Amino acid sequence: MNKKGFIFDLDGVIVDTAKYHFLAWQKLAKSIDVDFTEAENEQLKGVSRVKSLEKILEWGNKSISEDEFMKLMALKNNDYLSYINEMDENEILPDVSRVLNFLIDANQGISLGSASKNARTILKKVNLYNSFEAIVDGNDVIKGKPNPEVFLKAAKALNISPDDCIVFEDSVAGIQAANAANMISIGVGEKDVLNQANYVFKDFTELENSFLNKLIKNK
Numbered sequence: 224m225n226k227k228g229f230i231f232d233l234d235g236v237i238v239d240t241a242k243y244h245f246l247a248w249q250k251l252a253k254s255i256d257v258d259f260t261e262a263e264n265e266q267l268k269g270v271s272r273v274k275s276l277e278k279i280l281e282w283g284n285k286s287i288s289e290d291e292f293m294k295l296m297a298l299k300n301n302d303y304l305s306y307i308n309e310m311d312e313n314e315i316l317p318d319v320s321r322v323l324n325f326l327i328d329a330n331q332g333i334s335l336g337s338a339s340k341n342a343r344t345i346l347k348k349v350n351l352y353n354s355f356e357a358i359v360d361g362n363d364v365i366k367g368k369p370n371p372e373v374f375l376k377a378a379k380a381l382n383i384s385p386d387d388c389i390v391f392e393d394s395v396a397g398i399q400a401a402n403a404a405n406m407i408s409i410g411v412g413e414k415d416v417l418n419q420a421n422y423v424f425k426d427f428t429e430l431e432n433s434f435l436n437k438l439i440k441n442k
């Protein structure tokens with residue numbers, strides 16, 4: 224039997240939570256008199272919460288105490304969670320459910336591989352929690368993407384060798400992490416941005432079942 228491990232990033236692949244991260248970071252940046260643009264938000268994709276705040280402070284030329292840093296992180300997350308709280312199945316990106324169901328029916332290993340510490344909450348909100356055999360998220364790793372730790376842990380949780388795993392990712396750091404893990408990397412987004420990926424699709428509507436079958440059968 225051909226059993227591969229399919230590892231999905233969360234934000235930008237399964238749901239578009241980047242818009243909520245943006246609203247919450249923007250509000251926070253404003254409260255400390257820092258300008259925060261949508262282009263800067265792009266650079267925070269796949270980046271951990273701690274690293275994101277460090278970058279925002281760096282861009283704004285601000286230095287703050289460790290206490291203040293922790294306080295701002297908590298404020299941002301509370302604000303972000305108020306958006307997450309309103310989420311439901313309608314926020315699952317197009318054709319994601321079709322792809323997940325196809326892989327479930329084909330008895331493939333399916334794991335989440337996300338930098339977010341809120342991943343489990345989000346999956347429950349959009350009713351996809353039970354579609355995943357394994358979930359590896361920001362609570363389980365020490366090193367963030369582009370370090371391959373998150374994907375290697377997902378492969379281990381699925382009990383599938385890394386070179387039999389396929390990663391769906393929307394961030395450059397995530398594609399680099401998948402490549403470093405020796406996995407097949409599939410970029411979801413723009414070809415010129417995700418040019419280090421083995422394959423790139425604009426979104427899941429472009430990803431046909433015949434292509435998934437090929438990934439399952441290929442050695």
Ligand code: B16
Nearest residue numbers: 233234268269272337338339340341
């Ligand atoms: P949290 P992913 C990432 O999710 C987001 O892309 C990134 O913008 C965010 O800072 C990070 O999760 C941490 O999220 O604050 O919820 O722990 O793309 O790896 O699924």
Ligand code: MG
Nearest residue numbers: 232234235393
């Ligand atoms: Mg992402």
